[in-house]
Amino acid sequence: MAWSADKSYFFMLAKLLTYSIFGIDARPVEVEVDISPASMPKTILVGLAEAAVKESTHRIERALVNSGYTRPVDRIVINLSPADFPKEASSFDLPIALGVLAASGQLETSLFSEYSAVGELALDGVVRKVRGALSMALQARANGKKGLIVPVENSREAAVVDGIDVIPVGSLAEAVGFYTGVLPIDPVPFSWDDAVEEHGTYPFDYSDVKGQEMAKRAVTVAAAGRHHLLMIGSPGTGKTLLAQRLGTILPPLSAEESLETTRIYSAVGRLEEGESLLLQRPFRSPHHTISQAGLVGGGSIPTPGEISLAHHGILFLDELPEFNRNTLEVMRQPLEESRVTISRAVGSVTFPASLMLVSAMNPCPCGYRGDPKRQCHCSPMQIERYLSKISGPLLDRIDIHIEVPPVPFRELSARTEGTRSETMREQVIVAREAQRERFGKDGSLVNGTMAPQQIRKYCKLSKEAESLLKAAMEEMGLSARAHDKILRVSRTIADLDQAEFIDVPHLTEAINYRTLDRSSWTQ
Known part of the structure; x- marks a missing residue:
């Protein structure tokens, strides 16, 4: 410990814990801040920080001043430990700012050892949301912390973790007030029942789909055994409607499944505002122009792709033959193993990918082969070339392929409802219960796997x-x-x-x- 030249404040080494997202997991990072009053004024950031983190020093300096604190005019050394993996998020802003205040004597607290902190700072000291707050809360609990300081916008997703206090802050001043004991802040509560009531219902039903009772039967079979499904039919026959409603007949997400899926969405910042948990099975429908990295994940620091975003849900590939063949081929291993492994120089990351693949295609390039009212002008060679865009090995991983015919006018105009999702879901749950009893300890195993x-x-x-x-x-x-x-x-x-x-x-x-x-x- 040392005093400044004018004895206005003292200097010391400050340490507190924060977290960095790698893949979908949070890794603990210790923020160390040292201030040397006898050295040339300069801020040095070390610890394999990426560009976004290096730029944070300028944001932090202005946030300190604009929040009413003093920026030490001395050499500030900030170390992010361990230094053997890169840090790229802006979530280090708040813990670094708190470390600077503690090291310069403007913040005196004994709570750094009990409460970790994450958050991005605006220039006026407002704390902005970060990615991966749920994984960070899980890691904070694993590290034995009493609580985690998070931005207000992240508080609901982090609060789903039992056994740790999630403290929401809206500004740097609020965080300082909490650590000094001047501003008591109650932890954010979480209620599973309230979350289910708010986010657990679907806005549509299979009764919306006119006709197609045979296709609904096939969809029920596919959902009951988690079989991959391919629908073949002319444009406008209801293939997309059938796919979009699959989640309404699948068993509800268990608490464990919901947490696993939410972690993925939290890590990539895809949770809706105010949403604490994903309580509906995800439905992902990427465009056929998607890249391999977009589908399976990638990047210098790997992030999940659409396959992982569909974990415990449905991945719908419409116009299947229009996808790049090489892009489709990278799905073969994830469909077999229910996970995606991406290797980079900084390490390997494995993302979960337990999903149900549902795809749709036209019977020919023009789309009207076999249509009773429209003539197909495609030659046999064109049809063969169109179908050959889907490789045999990928097709071998699809258990059910069905034709979805055009719906007659009498069925479209009928006022009677077709089969409802509730009826189909009851059948699916009966079949899933039989599989649970059959496979015993391996509760994740279904007939399709x-x-x-x-x-x-x-x-x-x-x-x-x-x-x-x-x-x-x-x-x-x-x-x-x-x-x-x-x-x-x-x-x-x-x-x-x-x-x-x-x-x-x-x-x-x-x-x-x-x-x-x-x-x-x-x-």
């Missing part, structure tokens, strides 16, 4: 069904891969019927869901 050994164990056929499957393999030209997919889907259909064994009706329906495996369809 069964391994070959599990297919042999759980997909037992009656003698008549076994004969039917053999005939289908030979007469329809189905592949060995299609064989396993038919068994997975048949198991789900049997679960919907609460049947122990797969029988002929279950197998027949599953075979009918293999549109693109039929040689007659592509001719």
